[in-house]
Amino acid sequence: MSNLRTFDLNLLVAFDVLMRELNVTRAAEQMFITQSAMSHTLHKLRQQLDDPLLVKTPSGMKPTERALALINPVRALLAETERLIQPPLEFDAATSQRRFVLAATDYIEFLLMPELSGLIENIAPGIDLHVKRTETSFPVAPLENGSLDVVLGFESVLNPPAHLHRQYLFSDKMACVVRENHPLISKPPSLEEFVAVPHMLISRTGSNVGIIDQKLAEQGLERRIKLIVPHFLSAPLIVAKTDMILSLPYRIADQFTKIAPLVIFPVPLELPDYDLCMIWHPLRDRDPAHQWLRDKIIVIAGLINQSKMKL
Structure with missing residues (x-):
């Protein structure tokens, strides 16, 4: 008697065909193999399952009780296996509830x-x-x-x-925004002008040091961060009402100019994209x-x- 580790699962396909046909010759035709090969397969099945499975009678080959007990479980196993190895169904986004x-x-x-x-x-x-x-x-x-x-x-x-x-x-890339008609910045600021104006910072972690501060420190400079907020939401409205300058990604700055009277300038520092x-x-x-x-x-x-x- 074999266990799953040594059992040839391909034999179950042959078992199913043999139980349907109850004839080695016809089963061989269904499997597209020779009668001799099918007879050899039946022999292996008998060894693996420790049962004759098909027995010759005057009216033809008949399944044993052991074979009859295995027919439905084997067919269910083969059907589930076939389902598992099928390629995944196409995703229908129009009806999906995902x-x-x-x-x-x-x-x-x-x-x-x-x-x-x-x-x-x-x-x-x-x-x-x-x-x-x-x-x-x-x-x-x-x-x-x-x-x-x-x-x-x-x-x-x-x-x-x-x-x-x-x-x-x-x-x-980094940019900076100020309110329209800012009293100190009416054109792209120099580094000195950039540092002289009070800054607003968006920091979700609460840290008051970022890459701009690191670059300034390399040049012996420091900016005054007057206000730190954790979100972008309030930023354009705050900048539009104050003289602070805000550095942030350009694509967000560009959107801010559509909802508040702001002007975009480049940051006067070499910063990576x-x-x-x-x-x-x-x-x-x-x-x-x-x-x-x-x-x-x-x-x-x-x-x-x-x-x-x-x-």
């Missing part, structure tokens, strides 16, 4: 989510989106266990592990629904990328 979870900063919420939400609402009204804030440490475990679908953010800030998949979406990327776990790389979501994010990112930065 919920996707994204981790992103308020930068992404402000820039990407309005267009992405509108697109998905039009073509897939049953799909729900849940946006979570990105954590200080990269959320590897939620991506792996499936409680999180994608992470969106600046690659240099996120610093994702190398084994995760990523897709470049678009770039951004930021690459925005989408990150996901290899376990879901070939999942049709997940591929659909990523494709839609790429579409919206492409539209954003078409809007050239003017600085």
Whole structure:
């Protein structure tokens, strides 16, 4: 008697055909093999299952009690196996009730989510989106266990592990904004003018030191940070009512000028561009629904990328 480790599961297909045909010759034809090969297969089945399985009688071959008891379980097993090895069904976004979870900063919420939400609402009204804030440490475990679908953010800030998949979406650069008719800044500021004006800082962690402060420190300079807020939401309205200067990604600054009387200038420092990327776990790389979501994010990112930065 064999166990699962030594049992040839391919024999179960032959068993099913033999039980249907109750004839070695006809079973061989169904399996597209020779009668001799089928006889050998039946012999192996008898050895593996320790039972004659088919017995010659005056009216033809008949299944044993052991064979009869195995017919339905074997057919159910074969049907389930066939279902498991079939390629995944195509994802029907129009009828799907799936919920996707994204981790992103308020930068992404402000820039990407309005267009992405509108697109998905039009073509897939049953799909729900849940946006979570990105954590200080990269959320590897939620991506792996499936409680999180994608992470969106600046690659240099996120610093994702190398084994995760990523897709470049678009770039951004630092700019600064001041209110219209600012008393001290009416043109792109010099470094001295930039440092002389009080600053507003957006910091989700509460830190009052960023790359601008590091670059200034390299030149023996320091700016005064008069106000720190954790979100982008209030920033344009605050800057429009004060003489503070705010440094932030250009694509957000450009949107701010549409909702408040602000002017965009370049930051008078050599700063690197930021690459925005989408990150996901290899376990879901070939999942049709997940591929659909990523494709839609790429579409919206492409539209954003078409809007050239003017600085």
